[in-house]
Amino acid sequence: MVIHEYAGIRTELPDRECPHCGKVLDAWLAPPETGWGVILICNNNSCPHYLGSETDILHKRDDSHLGCRYAENPDNGFKPVNVLAVCPH
Numbered sequence: 001m002v003i004h005e006y007a008g009i010r011t012e013l014p015d016r017e018c019p020h021c022g023k024v025l026d027a028w029l030a031p032p033e034t035g036w037g038v039i040l041i042c043n044n045n046s047c048p049h050y051l052g053s054e055t056d057i058l059h060k061r062d063d064s065h066l067g068c069r070y071a072e073n074p075d076n077g078f079k080p081v082n083v084l085a086v087c088p089h
C-alpha cells in the first residue's frame with residue numbers, strides 16, 4: 001500500500017505497477033490546476049514511457065527537456081494520465 005500525507009490528509013492507495021517498467025508507482029499530489037488530487041506516478045527516470053516521450057511533445061522548446069511520466073488517477077478508476085515533467089538528461 002502507498003500512503004500519502006499532506007496537510008493532515010492521509011490518502012491510502014493500492015500498490016500499482018507501471019505497465020512500462022514494472023516499478024511500483026509513487027503517490028504524488030498533483031498541482032491544484034489539474035484537479036486530480038493525489039495520483040500515482042512512475043518516478044523511474046529510466047522508464048521507457050518517460051524516455052520515449054521527450055521527442056513526442058509538440059511545440060516544446062529544444063532545451064526544455066520535458067517528458068511525460070506515466071501516472072494513474074485513483075479518482076478516475078486508475079485511468080492512465082500523462083504528467084509533464086523535466087527530463088534529467
Ligand SMILES: [Zn+2]
Binds near residue numbers: 020021022023049070
Ligand atoms: Zn514506468
